[in-house]
Amino acid sequence: MxxxxxxxxxxxxxxxxxxxxxxxxxxxxxxxxxxxxxxxxxxxxxxxxxxxxxxxxxxxxxxxxGNSNKEHYYELTDKEKQDIGVQAEKLMEGIESGNNLNFYGEPATEEQKNRLLIAVKTAMEMNKKEAKRKFTPKKYRY
Structure with a gap:
């Protein structure tokens, strides 16, 4: 130091x-x-x-x-962010096809699949509501 x-x-x-x-x-x-x-x-x-x-x-x-360029120990590295992106894409492919849905190399249980579907559905609902708020013409808002 x-x-x-x-x-x-x-x-x-x-x-x-x-x-x-x-x-x-x-x-x-x-x-x-x-x-x-x-x-x-x-x-x-x-x-x-x-x-x-x-x-x-x-x-x-x-x-x-000055021993680290990361402000917090829990910050993700660029590689971790890239890996998460790849994993997320694979998860979405698995959801869409219903096959090969894995978590860290292990087949997903039914409970994990259900949680993931709930999370995706919730995110999609939030995005849809936000889009409606942004793009619905004023005359159709009530």
Whole structure:
């Protein structure tokens, strides 16, 4: 960990959110003078303060420290997003054909198939309602 990268990340995140040093100090329960010294690089950050910064900014400590480019541990990678897209396409093909509906390599149970159909139907209903709200001419709205 580089102290300068931590310091720079704190400054950048604070400025991105439009917070003053006083606001960030209040959010972290820290003295404004201490925060000022941290940002100037004349004071180190304790582990408790690091946690407070992570909580205030809603990011991971690894992100603050510069050890990760993901703000949250649970963010999906591009590969995970691509894999989910492929899986979703296969699921929809399975629903349409009624064959080869699998979840992570295992054949879907009837209960899983029913849940999936309910979810798809619900999503389609929501989309239809939204389309009707957007595209129904005013004279046909009641």
């Amino acid at each position: 580089s102290d300068s990268s931590l310091r720079q990340n704190i400054i950048s995140l604070r400025e991105e959110r439009g917070w003053s040093q006083v606001e960030l100090a209040r959010k972290t329960g820290m003295d404004n003078t201490a925060l000022n010294r941290i940002e100037k690089g004349t004071r180190k950050v304790s582990s408790a303060e690091l946690e407070s910064f992570a909580t205030a900014f809603d990011v991971s400590t690894d992100f603050l420290l």
